Amino acid sequence: MSQTCARQLLRLLEAYGVDTAFGIPGVHTIELYRALGESPIRHVTPRHEQGAGFMADGYARASGRPAACFIITGPGMTNIATAMGQALADSVPMLVFSSVNHRNTLGRGQGRLHELPSQQQMLSGVSVFSHTLHDPAALPELLARAFATFRGARPGPVHIEIPIDLFDAPVAEHLPRPIEVFPPAPAPAAIARAAEWLSQAERPLLLLGGGCVAAPEAARGLVERLQAPALTTINAKGVLGLDHPLDLGATMSLPAARRLAAEADVILALGTELGETDYDLVFDEGFHLGGRLIRVDIDPQQLGRNQGADLAMVADAGETMTALLQALPKSRGADGRAAAVRQALALNEDPELAPYVPLFATLRATLPEAILVGDSTGPVYAGNFLASLPAPRRWFNSATGYGTLGYGLPAALGAALACPERPVVALVGDGGLQFVLGELATARDLPYPVAVVIWNNQGYDEIRRYMAMHDVPQLGVDLTAPDFSDLASAYTCRYRAVGNPTSLGEALAHLGDEDSPLLIEVDATVWMSAFQ
Structure with missing residues (x-):
């Protein structure tokens, strides 16, 4: 087959060791997906582009290797921007490839499908660098620049947008060798x-x-x-x-x-x-x-x-x-x-942290080798103080850096794909999980069991308590959570309701019995009252 820009992109990614891509195809990326069908790179379809970015983030944090995201023009890029912001804040390597409209229409404001005044400029604020490919011959140079950044500088998301008319453009058959980059040594x-x-x-x-x-x-x-x-x-x-x-x-x-x-x-x-x-x-x-x-x-x-x-x-x-x-x-x-x-x-005796001590003791006793991935939620804030891990890359969350919600579940899926030999636990709140409920379908489609521990306190409790501390009316923080049992059934996931460390440990002990996700709902009120 002739060497097209899309085929060369995938061959370059393979040469640099990228084996996984997250993306949702669209009419502007079909030529990229034509080439992807011929590539050994594994493709995972999230239910939202933000999920794609968070999955790539979790994959990189768990493995130390970047994954790719293939994202559609316009709304696909605005959707993934939040995930790129989190990765940029925490220095996480991520490759984001997007389509953009034909070269001869860029910046003309003609009302074309997915058109933005400047997609590249918008994404440059959440990227280490963002570049529009105008000449397909420059693609190897851009990939070399991206991996030089990942390996020799402070990493973060790299965005490369490819105009629709370049995906099937012919390029030279010769594939340049990847550049081996060593990080700077101290003087x-x-x-x-x-x-x-x-x-x-x-x-x-x-x-x-x-x-x-x-x-x-x-x-x-x-x-x-x-x-x-x-x-x-x-x-x-x-x-x-x-x-x-x-x-x-x-x-x-x-x-x-x-x-x-x-x-x-x-x-x-x-x-x-x-x-x-x-x-x-x-x-x-x-x-x-x-x-x-x-x-x-x-x-x-x-x-x-x-x-x-x-x-x-x-x-x-x-x-x-x-x-x-x-x-x-x-x-x-x-x-x-x-x-x-x-x-x-005296962290274990701190009244604010004490209710969470048995939670992490149970996780440690039941799944000592697990990767724990968190959203912005009470147990994660506490775990940032309490959790002790046997090795790095076993604890990461969005309660630091950019501080977004909706991170925990998709990032945990990325970690499971990167490290299938390890159990993975997502620690999420009922509020944060509702940002990304659709990714339960992605979890169901993967052959790895992931435990999703839902800390259900019927709303945004951290913000609720912060409002109370500052005498602010508690508006917008009390939510009615879905019936997580019915939700698990709808997504063909396993479900357990727990209210104490014993029942939590029993639920986690059965994580590997099946390949389906395991939703574990913790009644936060019951749990907290038992340890206060």
């Missing part, structure tokens, strides 16, 4: 200075962000070499392993952890933007660093944001941790700060 002089500061520090502290998840062994080795407490962001959960004695988790908004940060004399921040949704969840700008700050980030612009650094390195976090391990002397003696802070935090 030797910077490593020497950082090692000197850290070795002389009396109260060192590590701040580990999502940029560390690809190098858990180096992260653990560095923390243990320094014998320093570590605060790990939500996206870095599990990077030090299960219940590591020096891991204080994502507790930066709590008083004991803030005192630790303020009293540290040297702070090493690796792959973290030091942003509000990790360090200031109480929105009082109360997280302060009193000592010398060493910042390491793959994005040079990030080094000047939020907290000023005394020493800044543009480098990959994993490469930097490995270099520091070689430069630092033998391990220091433990100083007891981590144990003291953990005792002061």
